[in-house]
Amino acid sequence: MMTRKINLPPKKERHKLFGSVEPGLKLKPTEKEQMPDLQNAKKDFLFTIDSVGISNVKHPIMLKSDLNPTQQTTIASFKMTSKIFHDSKGTNMSRFTEQLETYRQNGGFTPSIKSLYDFTKELAERLKQKDASIEVAFPWFYERKGPSSELIGLNHADATISVSYVEDVGFISSASLTCAVTTLCPCSKEISEYSAHNQRGYVTMNVEFTEDYIEEKDWKAALLNAAESNASAMIHPVLKRPDEKMVTETAYENPRFVEDMVRLVAADLYELDFVQAFTVECRNEESIHLHDAIASLSYRKD
Numbered sequence: 001m002m003t004r005k006i007n008l009p010p011k012k013e014r015h016k017l018f019g020s021v022e023p024g025l026k027l028k029p030t031e032k033e034q035m036p037d038l039q040n041a042k043k044d045f046l047f048t049i050d051s052v053g054i055s056n057v058k059h060p061i062m063l064k065s066d067l068n069p070t071q072q073t074t075i076a077s078f079k080m081t082s083k084i085f086h087d088s089k090g091t092n093m094s095r096f097t098e099q100l101e102t103y104r105q106n107g108g109f110t111p112s113i114k115s116l117y118d119f120t121k122e123l124a125e126r127l128k129q130k131d132a133s134i135e136v137a138f139p140w141f142y143e144r145k146g147p148s149s150e151l152i153g154l155n156h157a158d159a160t161i162s163v164s165y166v167e168d169v170g171f172i173s174s175a176s177l178t179c180a181v182t183t184l185c186p187c188s189k190e191i192s193e194y195s196a197h198n199q200r201g202y203v204t205m206n207v208e209f210t211e212d213y214i215e216e217k218d219w220k221a222a223l224l225n226a227a228e229s230n231a232s233a234m235i236h237p238v239l240k241r242p243d244e245k246m247v248t249e250t251a252y253e254n255p256r257f258v259e260d261m262v263r264l265v266a267a268d269l270y271e272l273d274f275v276q277a278f279t280v281e282c283r284n285e286e287s288i289h290l291h292d293a294i295a296s297l298s299y300r301k302d
Helices: 011-017 093-105 113-127 186-191 219-228 241-253 258-271
Strands: 049-064 071-084 131-145 152-166 170-184 198-209 275-285 292-300
Touching: 049 093, 049 131, 071 093, 071 113, 093 113, 113 131, 113 152, 113 170, 131 219, 152 219, 170 186, 170 219, 170 241, 170 258, 198 219, 198 258, 219 258, 258 275, 258 292
Parallel strands: none
Antiparallel strands: 049 071, 071 131, 131 152, 152 170, 170 198, 198 275, 275 292
């Protein structure tokens, strides 16, 4: 490596060296009230836009859970939108983040059904629109014990909760949860002299809540149980040898196709009184194939 002594010019001169220029003459207004507001222009702009807003907004949230840890903080990704009619040019993007910041300053954001109802209604009012929607996606962590050793570790599932508000209609709330399970192939077990191949499966449940759901039951824990209790075996973060033996044998005793999984999970969701409609998907990362196995079904109770 060659070295040489460098005579550095002052920082302002260095900036000029790399392209900085002196500020130009500024003639446009600097006061907000005097600035033109293009987004609030009223004219016939041809089409009504179904939704416009912001997405991929990272923000800290606080979660409550029926499973340990019962209170936790995590990072969520927010999507917030509203409709604008043909006579409006655009929306006011800054008002979405202003609404989020208001909640942060007033004790933090906890995405419960009630708080999201309040949030979307207030957001619509802030935007001076008749509707608003919010989607909050986040990792949810929960403790899992080894079945024999009872050593604890943290698992996580990917959760999303969505609320839409329309002034003359009211609220619609829904959620989804994706978690990992173990599935053992029934066909492999049936035809093999010994052993059977198994794989990691991913169960995704999308549910629409009933109008009277007020979270007396934790939907996250309920959906997690619907998936895990119907799998060949659960996923564990910490396994000692006695745990591994129990998990392996449990999987062998409970073989599952993806078709079996979606039907069994659907039965559990059907029994949840706060679920109005649901879709269940299962995707197995096959261990002896290069492809995945998939299945899905949808059902509305009404």
